[in-house]
Amino acid sequence: MEPIVKEKVQSYLNQFAKEDVFIHLETTNGAYAAHFNEQFFSAGAYIRNAKIQYEHGKIVGEGPFRVGLKLEIGWVYAEGLTHFEIDDLGRFLMAGHDYDGKLAVALQISRTPFE
Numbered sequence: 001m002e003p004i005v006k007e008k009v010q011s012y013l014n015q016f017a018k019e020d021v022f023i024h025l026e027t028t029n030g031a032y033a034a035h036f037n038e039q040f041f042s043a044g045a046y047i048r049n050a051k052i053q054y055e056h057g058k059i060v061g062e063g064p065f066r067v068g069l070k071l072e073i074g075w076v077y078a079e080g081l082t083h084f085e086i087d088d089l090g091r092f093l094m095a096g097h098d099y100d101g102k103l104a105v106a107l108q109i110s111r112t113p114f115e
Contacts, residue, residue, distance in 0.1 A: 001083035001095060006059050009084055012092050013057030013067065016109050023069075024048045024108040025078060049113045052076065064096055067107055078107035 028044040054069035054076070068077035080096035087093055089110070096105040108114065 001085045001093070004059075004063065004065050004082060004084050004094075006065070009059045009065070009067070009094070010057075012084070012086065013059065013069075016092060016111075017054055017056050019111070020051060020053050022049050022051055022110045022113050023076065024106065024110075024114050025050075025076065026106045027078075028104065067094060078105050080105045081107065 024047070026044070026046045026048075029042060052069070052071060054071055057067060057069045059065050059067050059081075064080045064082050066077060066079040067081055068075050078094065078096070081094045082096045084092070084094045089112075091108060091110040091114075094107045095103060098104045
């Protein structure tokens with residue numbers, strides 16, 4: 001993955017707009033490591049292979065970034081994004097890594113379901 005360049009990410013968001021796509025959206029603040037500290041409140045969210053069609057997508061911020069996908073009746077968004085890539089299957093992958101390099105948020109868009 002490479003650090004986000006807003007113009008590149010916006011271009012990819014535009015390419016997937018107005019067509020059926022599958023999204024993967026995941027957040028974590030350490031849910032997988034919460035057992036190390038019983039006082040730590042762990043929270044996260046996870047959705048995989050939700051089929052949506054967004055009217056337009058938009059990236060905002062100066063980094064870390066927020067990406068929003070405007071649906072007919074609402075929004076899907078991820079905040080804290082730092083990196084992106086188009087993988088060899090043509091999927092648009094965005095991720096946010098914390099200051100230690102650990103994954104904090106992922107937003108992925110694909111024309112085919114994620115395995």
